[in-house]
Amino acid sequence: MQNQAKKPIGVFDSGYGGLTVLKEIEKQLPDYDYLYLGDNARAPYGTRSFETVYEYTLQCVKKLFDMGCPLVILACNTASAKALRNIQQKDLPLIAPEKRVLGVIRPTTEVVGKYSKTGHIGVLGTTGTITSNSYPIEIAKFYPNMVVHQEACPMWVPIVENNEIESDASDIFIRKNLENLLSKDKNIDTIILGCTHYPLLMTKIKQHLPDTIKLVSQGEIVAESLVEYLKRHDELEQKCTKGGSIDFFTTDSSENFDSAASMFYGKPVKSSHLEL
Numbered sequence: 001m002q003n004q005a006k007k008p009i010g011v012f013d014s015g016y017g018g019l020t021v022l023k024e025i026e027k028q029l030p031d032y033d034y035l036y037l038g039d040n041a042r043a044p045y046g047t048r049s050f051e052t053v054y055e056y057t058l059q060c061v062k063k064l065f066d067m068g069c070p071l072v073i074l075a076c077n078t079a080s081a082k083a084l085r086n087i088q089q090k091d092l093p094l095i096a097p098e099k100r101v102l103g104v105i106r107p108t109t110e111v112v113g114k115y116s117k118t119g120h121i122g123v124l125g126t127t128g129t130i131t132s133n134s135y136p137i138e139i140a141k142f143y144p145n146m147v148v149h150q151e152a153c154p155m156w157v158p159i160v161e162n163n164e165i166e167s168d169a170s171d172i173f174i175r176k177n178l179e180n181l182l183s184k185d186k187n188i189d190t191i192i193l194g195c196t197h198y199p200l201l202m203t204k205i206k207q208h209l210p211d212t213i214k215l216v217s218q219g220e221i222v223a224e225s226l227v228e229y230l231k232r233h234d235e236l237e238q239k240c241t242k243g244g245s246i247d248f249f250t251t252d253s254s255e256n257f258d259s260a261a262s263m264f265y266g267k268p269v270k271s272s273h274l275e276l
Helices: 018-028 050-066 077-082 084-095 105-114 127-132 134-142 156-161 168-184 198-207 218-232 254-265
Strands: 009-013 034-038 071-074 100-102 120-125 147-152 190-193 214-216 246-250 271-273
Touching: 009 018, 009 050, 018 034, 018 071, 018 218, 018 254, 034 050, 050 071, 050 077, 050 084, 077 084, 077 105, 077 127, 077 134, 084 100, 105 134, 105 190, 105 218, 120 127, 120 134, 120 168, 127 134, 127 147, 134 147, 147 168, 156 168, 156 198, 168 198, 190 198, 198 214, 246 254, 254 271
Parallel strands: 009 034, 009 071, 034 246, 071 100, 120 147, 120 190, 190 214, 246 271
Antiparallel strands: none
16 A cells, blocks of 8 residues: 555656656656656557547546655646646636646647757647647747648557567658658758657657758656746745655556566666555
């Protein structure tokens, strides 16, 4: 059972990708307690409907609240795109008005302007993230004159999760999606990796891009944004305990989770199975 005295920062993802975000958050804020939950039993979220993603995400957020988390990071672009707004506006005031849920899309869109000289941005993501149009909508709030083009990459997550990163198949799909994106706009000079799995493909992606194009990965950006958020919200920061612990949970097999998680997290992981 989770120690009820502990008030960890919750980090949620449909599977493994959020570990790339947790890794960066831990670097920036090593003193805090963390609780990671991967809903692997119901992954992937990227191809599911808005209603299903919202239902699953809310269920997991409530579970993290029950386990003591005063703050939950949706380290999943699909959940951030399809569920975050509803949870923040409709659910939190009713179920936990003193708690907070944050996503990964807004922090990225807030700072993308400092990377681009042309004002032309590309976004790569899952089908769910791309069809939600969350990135163009959020970027327009901060940079109304920016031109944004998107490309759904439905094969990229399976490539990563099946450890096919170095295969010929990965080259085929990565090249195809990048060519599709760049054919929409020759002036794109910055591409957002709008899925937390994609940093594992960074080396491959760069092989198929001109050196002049900047790739933006979310982990470090989200971590820096969280540092600033906690500085601005002292009342919430005070609720987060600082024991330097990290507990990992998965809704699927903990053995399977542990064997794959180290690829994303960069070191061995020992998880526990969690029933929702």
